[in-house]
Amino acid sequence: MHLGFPLTVLFTIVVNSANGQACESQDCIVNEWSDWSDCSSTCGDSGTKARQRLILQQASCGGTCQLNTTQRAECNRKCCPQDCVYGQWTAWKFLYFSFNCSEGGERYVFHRGRTIERESACGGMSCSGDLKEIKCGQLKCYRECVLGMWSFWGSCQGPCEQKGVRKRTKIIKQEPSCGADPCPPLEEEEECIAGCCPVDCQLGQWSVWSECNITCGTSNRTRTRFVQPAECDGTPCSEDPVSEDREECERYENVDCVVEPWSAWGDCSLTNGVCGEGVRNRSRGVVVEAECQGSPCPELEEVGVCLGPCCRQDCQLSEWQPWTYCSTSCGTGIRYMID
Template identity: 25%
Template sequence: MEVSTLSLLNGKFDSPTNCSPHLHFPANWGEWGAWNSCPVTCGGGQRISYRFCDDPPPSAGGSNCIGSNLKTDVCATDTCPVHGNWERWGAWNRCPVTCGGGRQISNRACNDPSPSNGGSACSGNSKKLRSCASDECPVHGNWGGWGAWNRCPVTCGGGRQISNRACNDPSPSGGGSACGTDSKKFRSCASDECPVQGNWGGWGAWNRCSVTCGGGRQISNRACNDPSPSGGGSACGGNSKKFRSCATKECPVHGNWGGWGAWNSCPVTCGGGRQISNRACNDPSPSGGGSACSGYSKKFRSCATNACPGK
């Protein structure tokens, strides 16, 4: 019985009726082929080897090859290097200040993925910065130190010195409040009494004349009180009194009798005579309109009253 070649290759007979049903030709696998190239170089891949059911192929109703026509094998099992890659930038941190300029930070990690197995780290920076709260801060003014006292304007009698301070430690800025109003302070200086040199006050009125005629003297006084000497100042020089004549007209002198003079000699020796005694208005004499003496300047008396002989 003939079996066609095509029927053998197809694993069946063209006409099974043309041969004995008990004649079979079982198929058999050929040798495994070479492994194909590993599709990866690391991390584990799979390579494949094939075989064909052709040694011989099934024919004349023989059974096909049993089993798989391919086999696999793990290849490139070394762990792959993982190159690091940055994750997304994180949120900006809170600004550390509210004014005057601060700095915010945003971070990122080299973990998407992290480098491993000899892979390269991420390149670039893990932090980025930006300015924040850049408005000028309000600076409240504060007093600087007190300055030196200025020179006392006087050397005695009491003066006042001034010390100043400035609102500059710091100066107010950015809407900050100013210092208060006490930028000056005062103290007394040169408090010793100044020497005051005495000076005469004006002359006073003349006092009343001591007489009404005949010449008197009036006095005018002045005091060393304009000002009075004090604090070691010198007294006034010169006189505190001045004088002037007053009532210089001659006073009226009323005449007054001087004493009676001696009686003159009796002009007769007998028969009765008369003696005279005189007095003068000269004690004092009237002058300056004074009145003359009143009365008589002569007085008489009888003398030689004895009778003359022969009568």
């Protein structure tokens, strides 16, 4: 039987244990290897490539399939080209003065250098560049413009509380010469908001003096006025811009004490708690305290006698007094004994 592609087939004769009939042992069938894949690296010691094949038919009747379906191989195991690597150029440094650079006079001559940080290898770009360079500079009389630092910004010029302009300047410390570039502008300006508008000082009229805040003795009284302090360079005040004035004052006003009417009498508190005499209270509050030399307040509490129910009392006799003298010295008289 022809399948249209090369096959690897192994045949053996075995006996089917299930029904006792003989069957032909057949190993698995695979196709040919595919083409090799691209190498994983173009150089170095780690490049690999791979190829694969497929199992077209599994093994049967005791056949085997001990075949690899993937195959790997080394590739491009060779030295990788390395280009020459230079270090950074050093800064240009003055070397000497020379008349050989060009016409026009003596000029500065500068030089700089660099080092090789890595040599070329395996066919890489070689280190063929210069490691030192020399160049001619400006004329010996050449001087660049040298400026000082910017000054502080000036005040904002423009209508108050609106957009204006402020400026700052530089001074020339060294004038340019022998073909050097001219100095840049020495003045710079930017937009700004002009300061607040001037407000002149305004002083109102003094109010009348307040009453002396005491009725008997020495105290203080005050008066006030409106004050608008000068702002933003406005006209200053002609006097101390205080809004309150204070002075000493005296006041002597006699005030008599005024009391409330007496309250109603309280309950009678009997001496023995049952009957007879007792006491009761009443009080009054102060409406106006006495001040200065006014009449002082009278008593604010009063105690009065009160009577409760009549107490029951039996008659009681004292002991007999001695007999009085007889009313006659002879005959029949009378004498008394009183209790």
